[in-house]
Amino acid sequence: xxxxxxxxxxxxxxxxxxxxxxxxxxxxxxxxxxxxxxxxxxxxxxxxxxxxxxxxxxxxxxxxxxxxxxxxxxxxxxxxxxxxxxxxxxxxxxxxxxxxxxxxxxxxxxxxxxxxxxxxxxxxxxxxxxxxxxxxxxxxxxxxxxxxxxxxxxxxxxxxxxxxxxxxxxxxxxxxxxxxxxxxxxxxxxxxxxxxxxxxxxxxxxxxxxxxxxxxxxxxxxxxxxxxxxxxxxxxxxxxxxxxxxxxxxxxxxxxxxxxxxxxxxxxxxxxxxxxxxxxxxxxxxxxxxxxxxxxxxxxxxxxxxxxxxxxxxxxxxxxxxxxxxxxxxxxxxx
Numbered sequence: 241x242x243x244x245x246x247x248x249x250x251x252x253x254x255x256x257x258x259x260x261x262x263x264x265x266x267x268x269x270x271x272x273x274x275x276x277x278x279x280x281x282x283x284x285x286x287x288x289x290x291x292x293x294x295x296x297x298x299x300x301x302x303x304x305x306x307x308x309x310x311x312x313x314x315x316x317x318x319x320x321x322x323x324x325x326x327x328x329x330x331x332x333x334x335x336x337x338x339x340x341x342x343x344x345x346x347x348x349x350x351x352x353x354x355x356x357x358x359x360x361x362x363x364x365x366x367x368x369x370x371x372x373x374x375x376x377x378x379x380x381x382x383x384x385x386x387x388x389x390x391x392x393x394x395x396x397x398x399x400x401x402x403x404x405x406x407x408x409x410x411x412x413x414x415x416x417x418x419x420x421x422x423x424x425x426x427x428x429x430x431x432x433x434x435x436x437x438x439x440x441x442x443x444x445x446x447x448x449x450x451x452x453x454x455x456x457x458x459x460x461x462x463x464x465x466x467x468x469x470x471x472x473x474x475x476x477x478x479x480x481x482x483x484x485x486x487x488x489x490x491x492x493x494x495x496x497x498x499x500x501x502x503x504x505x506x507x508x509x510x511x512x513x514x515x516x517x518x519x520x521x522x523x524x525x526x527x528x529x530x531x532x533x534x535x536x537x538x539x540x541x542x543x544x545x546x547x548x549x550x551x552x553x554x555x556x557x558x559x560x561x562x563x564x565x566x567x568x569x570x571x572x573x574x575x
Contacts, residue, residue, distance in 0.1 A: 249326055252319035259286065259312050266308070271301050286312040340375070340393045341407070347373050348412040354399035354429055355420035356383055359445055359466060363417050364392065375408050400428045402436070410436045418444040418460075423451040427458055434459030490560070499566050502529075506555045508573040518557075519547035527572055528565035533558030 263282030267273040273281060273295070281293065285308050297305060344350075351367060351374035353360050360376065367374045368391060375393040378384055384394045397404035399420065410416070416433050418426040426444045433440055444460040446452055447467065455463040476484045490500045509523075510516055523529060534545040537554040551557070559569060569575070 248322045252315075252322045255315045256319050259308070259315050263308050263312075266304055270304060271295070271297070282308075285309055286316060288313070337396060340395060343393060344375060344407075344409050347375075347409060349414040350374055350409065350412070351415045351417060352377065352405075352408045352410060352413050353417045353419060354426075355418070356380075356387065356394075357419065357421055360417075360419040361387075363419055368392075377404055377408055398425075400425055400432070402432055405429070405432060405436060410440070413437065413440060415441040415443065418442070420445070421447075423447050427451065427454055430455055430458040430460045499563055501558065501560050502566050502569060502575070503535075503556050503558050504569070504573055504575060506551055506553055506557075508575055509551060509557060511574075513553070515550050515552055517548055517550050518545060521551075523557075523559065523569075527559075527561065527569040529559040529561035529569045531557055532560050 260282060263285060264275075264278045267278035267281045268275060271278075271281075277295075285305055288309060351372055353363050353367075353374055353376045356364070356376050356378040360378075364374065364376060375395060377395050377397060377399040379396070379398045381396055384396055388394050395404060395408050397407070399405065399418070410433055416429070418429050420426055420429070423446055426446065430442055430444050433442055442460045443462045443464065444455045446455055446463050446465050449465075452463050452465065473484070507513075509521060518531060518534075523531060532544060534542040534549060534551075535556040535558070536542070537552050542549070559566075561569065
């Protein structure tokens with residue numbers, strides 16, 4: 241939007257200059273006025289203040305003045321509207337950023353999304369579905385003006401700048417999602433963010449295979465390659481179409497009446513802090529949901545864990561069920 245308004249203001253100022261110079265040179269050479277009188281006549285004509293002429297006008301001079309007045313009314317009106325719109329947009333932008341900063345001061349363990357392109361939008365929609373607090377860093381002001389609302393916080397700026405990351409609360413954040421289209425920018429953000437917050441979980445997008453290892457070395461916990469995932473998914477629809485369609489129908493976010501998969505941390509499953517075996521929890525009887533996965537404290541995943549498996553602290557269970565069963569699960573364990 242900045243470039244948009246700047247170009248419109250340039251055009252408006254250029255048109256004002258053209259009509260002003262036309263009036264000055266017209267009165268100077270067409271009506272034989274002095275330079276001072278020509279400037280004076282141009283000013284009172286363009287501004288339509290109604291003062292008298294310096295000298296009586298001939299019929300041809302009256303036609304020239306009439307055309308100058310008509311053209312100046314449109315040009316001056318256009319210039320005033322453009323400049324007013326620009327000033328208002330700047331003030332609105334400043335007020336919006338101040339409002340975002342006030343909200344960020346009270347936020348902690350939030351998520352920072354860098355870039356609001358295709359991947360950034362999808363990440364934001366998922367976070368909104370789960371009611372997770374997040375802020376988006378976007379350098380395109382026009383994008384912010386188009387998508388900004390009460391539920392989405394935007395910070396105008398480039399995420400590769402440390403000052404912008406600090407403004408987004410990088411030191412208090414729990415997760416950073418690098419979703420800019422440039423691998424170089426994502427790599428730079430990962431490096432900077434890891435230095436600012438050692439405990440931050442960093443998820444980065446990558447377009448090239450060569451960027452994957454670089455992102456990992458820079459400190460990214462997870463590196464996602466959307467193009468590769470898309471290609472694998474399309475190939476899977478050819479090889480195992482029924483399985484893929486079934487998995488696609490498993491909803492992990494969205495409306496409460498459509499979720500089929502949920503993860504529950506140890507703290508919710510065992511609120512007393514005592515480690516228990518899966519069979520002792522009796523989740524299936526209480527909620528109807530089935531346990532399909534277990535994530536150990538060190539990040540290891542076990543598919544379809546044994547009933548005798550003992551849940552450890554800082555672990556998580558992954559469960560599957562119909563939407564009403566998932567809802568019962570949430571109520572039972574206070575999720």
